Amino acid sequence: MLDAAVKVFSRRGFHAASMDEIAEDAGISKPMVYAYLGTKEELFVACLHREGTRMMQAIAGAAAPDLPADERLWRGLKAFFGFVGAHRDGWAVLYRQARGEQPFAGELATMRARLVEVVAGMLDHALRAEGREIAAVDLEVVAYALVGATESLADWLADHPEADPEKTATRMMNVAWLGAAQLLHGVTWRPPAD
Amino acid sequence: MLDAAVKVFSRRGFHAASMDEIAEDAGISKPMVYAYLGTKEELFVACLHREGTRMMQAIAGAAAPDLPADERLWRGLKAFFGFVGAHRDGWAVLYRQARGEQPFAGELATMRARLVEVVAGMLDHALRAEGREIAAVDLEVVAYALVGATESLADWLADHPEADPEKTATRMMNVAWLGAAQLLHGVTWRPPAD
DNA sequence: GAGCATACCTACTCGTGCGTAGGGTTACGC
DNA sequence: GCGTAACCCTACGCACGAGTAGGTATGCTC
Structure with missing residues (x-):
C-alpha cells in the first residue's frame, strides 16, 4: 500500500x-487509505520515513565504523548508490519533492544532518589519526559538500536508467576521496592574493 | 513586480x-498580474528565467575563458556564492521549488546542463593541456558532482545568513579543486579488489 | 437462522484558489 | 458638458480534490 503511494507520489x-x-493504484478505495494511514500529509511522511529508514539502514549496514575511512566511505557510497539504483523512482521524487515542500523539508533536513554528521565524524576521525585538526564548521561544510555531490549524482543516476550504480560510486570516490585525502594530508587550497 | 512574485514564491x-x-504584495490587483504576465505557471517560469539569467551572467562575467582552470573555477565559484548570498531567498526557494515540480524541472535541468557543460569543458581543456584525456561520460559525471556539491553548499549558505559567501567559495575550492587537480595529474582512485 | 461486527464502497460536502466578466473612475477630445 | 477610451478594481464562476457520511456485503457467534 505504501508502495502504491510511493509510486504515485513519484510519478506525479x-x-x-x-x-x-x-487508492486506485493500491487496489482499494479512498476511505481505506484514510483509515489506515490518515491524511495525505501523514501518508507522505510515512513514505518518506520508510524510504529514508531503508536507505539509512542500507548505508549503516555496509559502512562498519571500525574500518579505515576510505574503506568506509567506499562501502557507504556503494550501498547508497546501490539503494538509489534499486529504488529509482522512490528516491528521485520523494527526495526531490520533500526538498521543496516546507512541511517535509524538516524531516529531510534531519536525515541529511545525520548523514553529514556521519561523514564529518569520519573525516574528523581520520584527521585525528593523522595528528591534525580543523575547525568544526569547516568540517561540517566539507561534509555537506560531499553529501551534496553524492545526492546530485544520485539524481543523475535516477535519470539515467542504464547507468551502473557501482561505477557511479567509483566516480564519486574519485572526486570526493582524492580531494578529502589531500585535506587529510594537510594540503589546502588558498585564494590568490589578487 | 517580478520581485514581488519571487518574494512570495520563496516565502510560500x-x-x-x-x-x-x-498581487497584493506587488501593490496591484490580480487581473493586472494576469494581464502583464499570464498564468501562474508562466509567472513562475518568468521568475525562474530572470533569476537564472542573472546568475549565469554573474558567473560568466567573472570566469573569463582565457584564464587558467583553477583561476576560472575560483572566480566562477566566488561569483556564484556571491550571487546566492545576495539573493538568498530568491535562490533558495525558486531553485528548491523548481527542482521538485515537474513542469519546471526541465527549465532548471537546462540551466544546470549549461553549467555542467561549462565545468566539463573546463576540466577537459585542463586535461588536454596536461596531455591527458578521459571518457566524456566520466567527465560529465565529475562535472555533475562538482556542480551538485556547489548547489548543496549554496543551500547551506542560504540557510546560514551569517555565513560569508567568499569563505564558502574557498571551502568549496578546497574540496573540489584539490580532488579535480589530482584527477588532472592522473591520480585516480580504484575500488579495492575484495 | 437472527443478531452483530468487521471490512469496504459509493457518493457526497465543502473549502480553496485560479482565472475572468463586468463595472467604476479618470483623462482627454470635441 | 458629453462621449469615449484606457486603465484598474471588486466580485464572481468554476473545477478540483481532500476528507466523510451512510449504506452494503461478508463472515462469525450463539
Whole structure:
C-alpha cells in the first residue's frame, strides 16, 4: 500500500498526486487509505520515513565504523548508490519533492544532518589519526559538500536508467576521496592574493 | 513586480503561493498580474528565467575563458556564492521549488546542463593541456558532482545568513579543486579488489 | 437462522484558489 | 458638458480534490 503511494507520489509529485489515484493504484478505495494511514500529509511522511529508514539502514549496514575511512566511505557510497539504483523512482521524487515542500523539508533536513554528521565524524576521525585538526564548521561544510555531490549524482543516476550504480560510486570516490585525502594530508587550497 | 512574485514564491512555495498574495504584495490587483504576465505557471517560469539569467551572467562575467582552470573555477565559484548570498531567498526557494515540480524541472535541468557543460569543458581543456584525456561520460559525471556539491553548499549558505559567501567559495575550492587537480595529474582512485 | 461486527464502497460536502466578466473612475477630445 | 477610451478594481464562476457520511456485503457467534 505504501508502495502504491510511493509510486504515485513519484510519478506525479506531492500536490498533483490525488488520493483517488493512490487508492486506485493500491487496489482499494479512498476511505481505506484514510483509515489506515490518515491524511495525505501523514501518508507522505510515512513514505518518506520508510524510504529514508531503508536507505539509512542500507548505508549503516555496509559502512562498519571500525574500518579505515576510505574503506568506509567506499562501502557507504556503494550501498547508497546501490539503494538509489534499486529504488529509482522512490528516491528521485520523494527526495526531490520533500526538498521543496516546507512541511517535509524538516524531516529531510534531519536525515541529511545525520548523514553529514556521519561523514564529518569520519573525516574528523581520520584527521585525528593523522595528528591534525580543523575547525568544526569547516568540517561540517566539507561534509555537506560531499553529501551534496553524492545526492546530485544520485539524481543523475535516477535519470539515467542504464547507468551502473557501482561505477557511479567509483566516480564519486574519485572526486570526493582524492580531494578529502589531500585535506587529510594537510594540503589546502588558498585564494590568490589578487 | 517580478520581485514581488519571487518574494512570495520563496516565502510560500509554488503551490501555497496565491496569486492574490502576489498581487497584493506587488501593490496591484490580480487581473493586472494576469494581464502583464499570464498564468501562474508562466509567472513562475518568468521568475525562474530572470533569476537564472542573472546568475549565469554573474558567473560568466567573472570566469573569463582565457584564464587558467583553477583561476576560472575560483572566480566562477566566488561569483556564484556571491550571487546566492545576495539573493538568498530568491535562490533558495525558486531553485528548491523548481527542482521538485515537474513542469519546471526541465527549465532548471537546462540551466544546470549549461553549467555542467561549462565545468566539463573546463576540466577537459585542463586535461588536454596536461596531455591527458578521459571518457566524456566520466567527465560529465565529475562535472555533475562538482556542480551538485556547489548547489548543496549554496543551500547551506542560504540557510546560514551569517555565513560569508567568499569563505564558502574557498571551502568549496578546497574540496573540489584539490580532488579535480589530482584527477588532472592522473591520480585516480580504484575500488579495492575484495 | 437472527443478531452483530468487521471490512469496504459509493457518493457526497465543502473549502480553496485560479482565472475572468463586468463595472467604476479618470483623462482627454470635441 | 458629453462621449469615449484606457486603465484598474471588486466580485464572481468554476473545477478540483481532500476528507466523510451512510449504506452494503461478508463472515462469525450463539
